[in-house]
Amino acid sequence: MDEPGSPERAHREGSVLSRTSRVIVAAGAGLLAIVLTFHLAMMFFHVAPSNVVSREFSGTVNGYVYPEFRQNWKLFAPEPVHVNREVHARVVTRDEDGEAEISRWYDVTAAEIEATRGNLAPSQTRNQLRKAWRTLTSTLDEDERPRNEKGEITAGYVKRVALLRISTAVDLESVEQLQARAVTTYVPEPGWSERTTDDEPSTRTLPWWDVDEADFPEGSAR
Template sequence: MTSDQAPRPAAERVWSLPALAVLGTAGVVLLTCTAVFLGAVFLHVAPSNTLGQRYQAQVDGVIYPEFEQNWKLFAPNPLQQNISVDARVRTSEGTGEWIALTAQDIAAIRGNPVPSHADQNLLRRAWDFYDSTHDSQDESATGPRGPLAVEYLKRIALQRIGRTVGGSPITGVELRCGTTAVAPPPWSRESGSAQPQYRELPWWTVDDQDYRGLA
């Protein structure tokens, strides 16, 4: 090429009709999926409404468990209490000391760049399930799912503790929940007690059926 010859412009790329159809379809699918996901998140965090109630099952299928939101649109309500769950067992030798189950989860999460979903949520959600299905005054079940909540919480505790303590089989287990108010920020005039408030559950009998399927 001589110095007086101008460079030729690059040839414009021409997309074939099949390629344009594939790109267009992919774009429509991506936009549709994004719109559906954002719509599900909106209905999940929005106040109760007819549309959200009608498609509750579909919304829950999109949101849980990976995209759960612990707040509501227009009225954010972050947790203001720290909740811990402890357990103790009974054997033929007597009653053992309280075992801090929540503290075990916290120890497994802290400093772990990829904490287990079970460590973060299993015990917490099990307690929420029990609390929502039982009267806090007398621990009686308030609905048909009450016995399932008891079994779920009991089996989590037994999986952590095992079948025996000091060589003696476990015959009973008791759980308690400690609730401690989150301290207000230094600039706030609010005050709160730093002492935990405990809610002790009744003793539950333990037999071989409670260990079925547990590792």
């Protein structure tokens, strides 16, 4: 038997620790590979032409992709986005006497605009509502209601983000409904451009959405 502190015993103990470390690293690498493979598969079936797999698992693919991983190529398009869009929200609350009250409109994109202004490399999470709104409005019918699963998922996302943004100004426990609108202003054309734009902002207001417990941010009082 080796004496405590002997070189032989220290070498064996070091070897045991090394094997344990290798197992942990291997397990972590395997888990990372699984997650990465799943992510790449979801993105592939999202952007690939319609096929048997993408149609069969469209709910799973859309649920994973929208709206955080939504794909678009406007950065490389001849006509990139050239409008300023603010998303506003207001809510219906009910006081202790049971009276309903409609709040003022809150600018829920103000935080995103402030976080990206002057930042050369802003996080994509700071464009949550701008991207989600564009996705949502592309899925609405003539009554401004989602016409497919993608629209329903995105509407729920917009609702939750809006509630999160106004939670410091509104008592979430009393909120029963939420309404969203977008105020769009065109960026002025340069002097050499022959195209004209409307100087007046345009407003698109959606119907009221019911709010339930699942719509509230995690950890809220609701």
